[in-house]
Amino acid sequence: MFSRGLLKNDLGGRVIFYLLAAAAILVPLCNLVVPETSVFYLSSYTVTLVGKYLTYALLALALDLVWGYCGILSLGHGAFFALGGYSMGMYLMRQIGERGVYGHPVLPDFMVFLNWKELPWYWYGFDQFWFAMLMVVLVPTLLAFVFGWLAFRSRVTGVYLAIITQALTYALMLAFFLNEMGFGGNNGLTDFKDILGFNIQSDATRVVIFVLSCAALAAGYLACRYIVESKLGRVVLAVRDAEDRTRFIGYRVERFKLWIFVFSAALASIAGALYVPQVGIINPGEFAPLNSIEVVIWVAVGGRGTLYGAIAGAFLVNYSKTFLTGSLPEIWLFALGGMFVLSTVFLPKGLVGLFSKAGKEDG
Amino acid sequence: MSKLLGSRLDRMPDSIEAGVDTRHGQVLYLENINVSFDGFQALKDLNLYIEEGELRCIIGPNGAGKTTMMDVITGKTRPDTGTVFFGQLIDLLKMDEPSIAQAGICRKFQKPTVFEYQTVFNNLELSMRTNKNVWSTLFASLSGEQLDLIDEILETIGLVGQRKSLAGSLSHGQKQWLEIGMLLMQQPKLLLVDEPVAGMTHQETERTAELLLALEGKHSVVVVEHDMEFVRSISRKVTVLHEGSVLVEGTMDQIQNDRRVAEVYLGTLC
Ligand SMILES: Nc1ncnc2c1ncn2[C@@H]1O[C@H](COP(=O)(O)OP(=O)(O)OP(=O)(O)O)[C@@H](O)[C@H]1O
Numbered sequence: 286m287f288s289r290g291l292l293k294n295d296l297g298g299r300v301i302f303y304l305l306a307a308a309a310i311l312v313p314l315c316n317l318v319v320p321e322t323s324v325f326y327l328s329s330y331t332v333t334l335v336g337k338y339l340t341y342a343l344l345a346l347a348l349d350l351v352w353g354y355c356g357i358l359s360l361g362h363g364a365f366f367a368l369g370g371y372s373m374g375m376y377l378m379r380q381i382g383e384r385g386v387y388g389h390p391v392l393p394d395f396m397v398f399l400n401w402k403e404l405p406w407y408w409y410g411f412d413q414f415w416f417a418m419l420m421v422v423l424v425p426t427l428l429a430f431v432f433g434w435l436a437f438r439s440r441v442t443g444v445y446l447a448i449i450t451q452a453l454t455y456a457l458m459l460a461f462f463l464n465e466m467g468f469g470g471n472n473g474l475t476d477f478k479d480i481l482g483f484n485i486q487s488d489a490t491r492v493v494i495f496v497l498s499c500a501a502l503a504a505g506y507l508a509c510r511y512i513v514e515s516k517l518g519r520v521v522l523a524v525r526d527a528e529d530r531t532r533f534i535g536y537r538v539e540r541f542k543l544w545i546f547v548f549s550a551a552l553a554s555i556a557g558a559l560y561v562p563q564v565g566i567i568n569p570g571e572f573a574p575l576n577s578i579e580v581v582i583w584v585a586v587g588g589r590g591t592l593y594g595a596i597a598g599a600f601l602v603n604y605s606k607t608f609l610t611g612s613l614p615e616i617w618l619f620a621l622g623g624m625f626v627l628s629t630v631f632l633p634k635g636l637v638g639l640f641s642k643a644g645k646e647d648g
Numbered sequence: 649m650s651k652l653l654g655s656r657l658d659r660m661p662d663s664i665e666a667g668v669d670t671r672h673g674q675v676l677y678l679e680n681i682n683v684s685f686d687g688f689q690a691l692k693d694l695n696l697y698i699e700e701g702e703l704r705c706i707i708g709p710n711g712a713g714k715t716t717m718m719d720v721i722t723g724k725t726r727p728d729t730g731t732v733f734f735g736q737l738i739d740l741l742k743m744d745e746p747s748i749a750q751a752g753i754c755r756k757f758q759k760p761t762v763f764e765y766q767t768v769f770n771n772l773e774l775s776m777r778t779n780k781n782v783w784s785t786l787f788a789s790l791s792g793e794q795l796d797l798i799d800e801i802l803e804t805i806g807l808v809g810q811r812k813s814l815a816g817s818l819s820h821g822q823k824q825w826l827e828i829g830m831l832l833m834q835q836p837k838l839l840l841v842d843e844p845v846a847g848m849t850h851q852e853t854e855r856t857a858e859l860l861l862a863l864e865g866k867h868s869v870v871v872v873e874h875d876m877e878f879v880r881s882i883s884r885k886v887t888v889l890h891e892g893s894v895l896v897e898g899t900m901d902q903i904q905n906d907r908r909v910a911e912v913y914l915g916t917l918c
């Protein structure tokens with residue numbers, strides 16, 4: 286099988302795959318079939334929570350591809366995630382139709398509230414699912430393309446690049462906060478009713494989106510794996526480790542960076558599009574610079590440059606976050622910083638580095 | 649080493665011959681090159697001509713501008729004035745690093761630079777002369793002939809046993825060789841080799857000399873080196889750079905008997 290070949294030398298990837306397959310089968314069963322009284326019953330809250338982690342994992346995967354393999358430290362990947370989320374959110378808004386508080390057949394509530402009479406042009410087409418999905422891919426790739434083209438062509442690298450990616454997401458956050466932008470300002474987009482005609486709150490819909498998230502993560506993983514196993518992947522590693530050398534043997538480094546960056550942005554955006562129907566809201570907070578930094582921490586904690594490490598890191602850090610913000614909210618940020626420092630100082634290869642080391646010592 | 653002479657490598661330059669017009673016998677022309685860094689003149693009215701198939705050594709004290717000259721040829725540094733032509737027709741000043749490399753000029757850095765986290769084999773594979781755009785690399789796979797070429801080069805640079813080792817684990821001398829191997833994989837017309845024997849043992853140095861001599865005639869090679877014994881062992885013609893321009897050109901014997909060269913190296917002014 287295709288995936289077999291790609292995962293042949295990738296134990297971590299195989300583990301992730303088995304876990305995803307198990308989740309995609311067991312979670313629907315435990316939520317929809319198992320009676321609520323059973324110990325095996327899984328609440329819809331848990332399904333959505335894990336579904337959310339899956340989208341974070343896809344985002345982490347996207348970042349690991351650019352950072353772990355190509356050495357581009359993007360501190361703005363949250364922006365692509367949020368843009369994908371907004372595209373999905375716009376579709377979901379338009380599905381509300383007359384069921385909004387103001388009952389306007391076309392305009393979302395916030396536009397009626399702002400006294401707008403017509404739908405802005407950039408909202409056209411978002412009532413169509415296929416169009417919204419197209420935009421999920423197109424908008425962030427276009428932004429990544431323009432941004433990357435300018436940055437890589439002028440050979441902006443390292444810390445400077447990291448700073449301008451932060452500036453990018455910060456600027457987008459400020460812009461999306463403005464009511465006049467037409468994306469719901471401060472409150473963002475919410476109160477979604479249904480998706481493709483199915484009630485977005487129903488257990489069955491949630492389970493379907495959960496399974497789709499598993500599938501997206503699996504497909505994203507295979508795609509990334511294909512890239513890193515190809516010669517392109519080796520060129521990208523070469524760029525990470527000796528950019529000038531790569532250029533002097535005839536590779537157009539900036540094109541390789543651009544391609545990887547754009548592909549990664551698309552993955553991040555798809556993650557965002559799957560995230561929004563599960564959490565039921567998208568607002569400018571998703572563009573917050575801190576969000577993008579958190580993604581870097583997930584990847585660092587899990588293990589950079591392994592792909593599966595990014596996924597493990599995303600789950601682990603976010604599970605800790607859910608746990609800690611529930612029980613001891615005031616220590617969460619310290620814990621996050623602590624994890625980052627500890628992993629960079631003691632586990633430069635992240636948690637998965639610990640296992641592969643143990644594996645090697647075993648023989 | 650002898651394998652190198654009677655092998656696929658012999659035919660290599662043919663494939664690029666068409667692109668570089670060397671009818672006048674010269675493969676590289678540098679004329680009136682001036683380069684300054686924040687007011688400091690690293691190259692001053694430098695003129696240099698390299699013949700086709702020639703093995704040229706360039707010596708000069710630290711800071712003479714040898715590396716800067718290579719930077720100019722390979723597109724890393726743009727000169728303030730001057731012209732750089734590859735053959736009669738290719739204006740290198742209009743090209744960027746990858747296109748210059750693809751046109752057939754390859755360089756070894758002063759500080760050996762290999763891809764440390766990849767195997768010796770992959771280092772060579774990456775350097776291979778082939779289509780290097782994004783799409784072709786995404787779907788690239790090695791043909792039998794390409795595999796043979798890699799094996800041949802592995803043998804030439806004496807790293808057959810290290811095929812699967814990470815480049816980062818090689819000794820300093822082995823890294824230097826790997827980098828030379830990476831140049832050969834590109835089947836260049838012109839090789840620029842910056843300090844190839846720095847940090848090598850005496851034996852390694854001798855083997856490197858053999859290797860470079862084997863290239864003479866088929867590739868043009870420009871070697872920058874401080875090791876005089878090594879230069880003597882390979883050189884036909886030596887150019888002495890000093891303070892950014894050519895001081896003397898000639899055979900090693902002529903150079904060693906030249907009063908100006910002695911002054912430059914001994915640091916005495918008259
Ligand atoms: N990017 C740069 N910015 C400023 N000065 C530079 C730069 N590159 C080189 N120089 C200066 O130009 C002069 C020539 O340097 P270059 O590296 O070409 O010397 P070299 O002949 O290769 O010396 P060495 O034998 O030590 O390698 C030196 O004085 C160096 O300090």
Ligand SMILES: [Mg+2]
Pocket residue numbers: 714715716758842
């Ligand atoms: Mg030098």
